[in-house]
Amino acid sequence: MRSNRVGWLLLAPTILILAVFGIVPFLYVLYVAFHQWNPFGANPNMIYNGADNFRRLVFDAEFLTSVWFTLKFAFFAVASEVALGYLLAQLFMKDSPGKGFFRTIHTLPLIVAPIVVGSVWRLMTTPSIGIIPYLLNDWFGYDLNIGRDATSAFVITVIMDIWHWTPLVTLTLLAALVSLPKEPFEQAQIDGANRWQIFWHVTLPMIRPAILATVFIRLMDALRTVDEVWMLTGGGPGAATRYVGLHIWKLVFPKTDYGYGSAISVIVLYLTLVMCWLLYVGLVARRDRKRPS
Amino acid sequence: MKHAADLDQADEEAGTLAATPERTGFLPIVTNWFDRVFIGIYLFVALELLWMRFLEQAIPLTVCHVLALALGALIVWRG
Numbered sequence: 001m002r003s004n005r006v007g008w009l010l011l012a013p014t015i016l017i018l019a020v021f022g023i024v025p026f027l028y029v030l031y032v033a034f035h036q037w038n039p040f041g042a043n044p045n046m047i048y049n050g051a052d053n054f055r056r057l058v059f060d061a062e063f064l065t066s067v068w069f070t071l072k073f074a075f076f077a078v079a080s081e082v083a084l085g086y087l088l089a090q091l092f093m094k095d096s097p098g099k100g101f102f103r104t105i106h107t108l109p110l111i112v113a114p115i116v117v118g119s120v121w122r123l124m125t126t127p128s129i130g131i132i133p134y135l136l137n138d139w140f141g142y143d144l145n146i147g148r149d150a151t152s153a154f155v156i157t158v159i160m161d162i163w164h165w166t167p168l169v170t171l172t173l174l175a176a177l178v179s180l181p182k183e184p185f186e187q188a189q190i191d192g193a194n195r196w197q198i199f200w201h202v203t204l205p206m207i208r209p210a211i212l213a214t215v216f217i218r219l220m221d222a223l224r225t226v227d228e229v230w231m232l233t234g235g236g237p238g239a240a241t242r243y244v245g246l247h248i249w250k251l252v253f254p255k256t257d258y259g260y261g262s263a264i265s266v267i268v269l270y271l272t273l274v275m276c277w278l279l280y281v282g283l284v285a286r287r288d289r290k291r292p293s
Numbered sequence: 294m295k296h297a298a299d300l301d302q303a304d305e306e307a308g309t310l311a312a313t314p315e316r317t318g319f320l321p322i323v324t325n326w327f328d329r330v331f332i333g334i335y336l337f338v339a340l341e342l343l344w345m346r347f348l349e350q351a352i353p354l355t356v357c358h359v360l361a362l363a364l365g366a367l368i369v370w371r372g
Contacts, residue, residue, distance in 0.1 A: 051341070051345070051354070054341070054342065054345065055345050055349070058342055058345050058346040059346065267342075270335075274335055274339075277331070277335070281322060
């Protein structure tokens with residue numbers, strides 16, 4: 001019992017911080033989600049309206065489109081980051097001249113604030129002054145204009161996210177790869193396994209927890225991305241890059257529709273949890289926890 | 294050493310208390326009660342949203358509340 005008391009005492013600061021900055025705001029957002037509240041509207045009071053905000057969002061084409069675009073964005077960004085991050089981590093495992101220098105350079109995007117990343121990419125992709133449209137036009141005759149072409153704008157937002165966050169994936173997977181014991185690899189080599197078999201049957205199962213944790217972190221980040229995309233495209237052209245975080249921002253701040261914005265926030269949290277849980281069940285729980293009944 | 298042994302024993306006891314029984318029901322994975330409550334809430338919200346989108350014009354939402362709660366209870370007890 002004494003040990004439990006000490007344990008709770010040591011956990012108390014964390015629980016307190018989690019409650020004040022996590023649970024209480026969440027409960028408040030949940031409360032607001034069941035109200036109509038526009039403090040700068042005709043009636044500034046908070047009025048209980050039951051599930052009307054949720055009823056509104058299931059018919060809101062703009063919201064549903066933004067969810068679809070966000071899912072596409074998250075899928076392409078996270079999948080590319082994990083694949084590229086793994087390849088780079090494998091590269092950093094090998095001894096080569098300039099490895100330390102390249103590793104430092106490669107990690108630099110992580111320390112740049114997202115709003116700055118958005119600004120830099122906006123400068124690089126602005127037609128007539130940006131280096132990317134210039135080079136694409138010079139080399140391939142391709143006219144890149146993310147203010148006009150929806151597909152280009154979407155692809156550039158994905159590439160920007162990959163550029164910004166692949167180093168995080170690389171570092172995580174590098175830490176996982178470095179910590180692996182040598183014996184299973186030596187045994188596999190003695191048994192005559194080729195590189196692909198070693199990767200599939202030895203490396204991948206051993207770093208699966210690290211991959212899963214990285215995918216969770218990146219998936220959650222990608223689903224709530226706002227500032228980079230806001231700076232780069234402002235959600236345009238049209239609504240082509242109006243991801244759900246940006247959609248919520250536009251509802252809550254310029255339109256001050258707090259009730260509806262809160263309802264969408266709750267649903268986005270729900271979708272994020274569902275996706276992470278399905279991913280967990282698909283990759284871990286079914287394999288590790290399934291037992292004959 | 295005695296202190297370390299006490300802590301080990303206490304940790305073991307705490308672990309035993311914290312562990313919740315896992316079982317296999319009709320769900321395709323082994324779950325504890327928290328997993329089943331979690332799944333119940335997921336399905337409750339999903340059912341409510343889908344009902345509002347496709348069925349509420351014809352069947353009132355109260356029916357969905359009852360069905361969703363029954364499904365949640367079934368998952369918690371038998372899942």
